[in-house]
Amino acid sequence: MHIPTIPQGFDPDRHLDKVGVFRVKASESFYELPFHQHRKGQLILPLQGTITCQVADGIWMAPTGQAIWIPSHVIHSNKVSQHAEFCFVFIEPHSAEMPKECCTLRISALVRELIFRLASLPLSQYHTSKTQRLIAVLLDLLVEQPIGKLQLPMSNHPKIRLLVEAIQQPGQAKHPAAYWAKKLAVSERSLARLMINETGLSFRPWRQQLQLIIAINRLVDGERVEIIAHELGYESVTAFITMFKKALGITPGQYRQGFTA
Numbered sequence: 001m002h003i004p005t006i007p008q009g010f011d012p013d014r015h016l017d018k019v020g021v022f023r024v025k026a027s028e029s030f031y032e033l034p035f036h037q038h039r040k041g042q043l044i045l046p047l048q049g050t051i052t053c054q055v056a057d058g059i060w061m062a063p064t065g066q067a068i069w070i071p072s073h074v075i076h077s078n079k080v081s082q083h084a085e086f087c088f089v090f091i092e093p094h095s096a097e098m099p100k101e102c103c104t105l106r107i108s109a110l111v112r113e114l115i116f117r118l119a120s121l122p123l124s125q126y127h128t129s130k131t132q133r134l135i136a137v138l139l140d141l142l143v144e145q146p147i148g149k150l151q152l153p154m155s156n157h158p159k160i161r162l163l164v165e166a167i168q169q170p171g172q173a174k175h176p177a178a179y180w181a182k183k184l185a186v187s188e189r190s191l192a193r194l195m196i197n198e199t200g201l202s203f204r205p206w207r208q209q210l211q212l213i214i215a216i217n218r219l220v221d222g223e224r225v226e227i228i229a230h231e232l233g234y235e236s237v238t239a240f241i242t243m244f245k246k247a248l249g250i251t252p253g254q255y256r257q258g259f260t261a
Contacts, residue, residue: 012090013039017126019091019135021118023047026084033078041091041098042070043142045107045115049084050220052213053077055102059152059164061213066104066148074102081220087115096139104148111145114138149247150216152209155198159184173211174233177203212247215240216255225252 012020020040026049044051045067052061053068055076062068070076072093080086091098107115118134125131154164163180167173180203181191195203211232218228229240244252 012088015090015123017092017135018095019089019118019138020123020126021090021115021121022088023116023119024086024088026080026082026086033080035075035077037073037075038070038090039072039093041072041093043089043091043105044068044070044078045087045089045112047085047087049081049086050217051081051084051086052079052217053102054079054154056154056156058102058154059213060102060104061150061152061216062104062148065107066150067107067145069099069103069105071098071100071102076102081217087119089115089118091139091142097143099147104150105142105145106148107145108141111138111141114141150213152213153199153201153206157194157198159186159194160198167207167210168214171231173207173214174231208243208247212244215244215252219252219256228252 012022044053044062046062050061051068052059053070053076054060055070055074060068114134114137118131118138121131126135152164154160162184166183167175167180177191178188181188184191186194192202195201195206199206201209215228215232218231219225225240226237229237232240234240234243241251244250244255248255
């Protein structure tokens with residue numbers, strides 16, 4: 001079956017239906033979409049690979065089974081893994097009581113199938129009563145989807161921005177607070193206060209959340225669990241698996257199996 005994608009030059013903000021759904025496949029290499037915004041709210045549902053969204057006060061990552069919600073007029077940037085495939089769902093403001101801030105949502109199988117169905121339809125069929133009923137059901141169900149946990153709190157503070165940029169580089173997420181305090185030319189106590197004031201988390205749980213996001217991206221790319229654990233600074237694979245399971249309820253191996261199934 002032919003799956004329609006976003007027509008070249010098409011502006012979803014000018015599409016007047018309550019919902020517009022498109023299926024998109026990324027190129028063979030990782031790429032980043034620069035900061036931009038939409039008049040409409042946007043839901044991004046990965047079908048394969050991962051997508052990471054950055055806004056002023058946080059980073060959200062959605063693997064398969066979750067989606068990123070971006071309210072209307074929120075400036076954001078998207079990073080997409082290689083070979084990623086995903087659905088864009090553009091929602092007219094005030095069509096549904098969606099969250100007021102960016103978040104991840106755990107998407108049910110029914111909502112996922114509704115999105116697939118709408119993505120398979122050309123825009124010319126959106127005016128039909130059948131399609132309008134599908135849209136109404138989708139909007140009713142979307143507001144019931146639970147909020148996920150894959151968020152890294154951020155802020156516009158220059159030192160936090162420097163930290164976020166540096167700590168995401170390969171092999172850097174394993175370093176403790178003392179290492180980063182020295183890099184940022186502040187005392188460890190000052191860094192601790194800054195993290196609490198700007199992100200609401202102390203350094204250790206904040207770094208662990210980042211490690212979780214990095215780990216999921218690496219798992220999706222096919223990296224071995226042993227290598228990921230070592231890169232993130234865990235003393236053993238068991239310690240890494242324990243952290244992962246505590247955060248997501250499944251082991252890295254189970255996550256990978258669910259992703260590739």
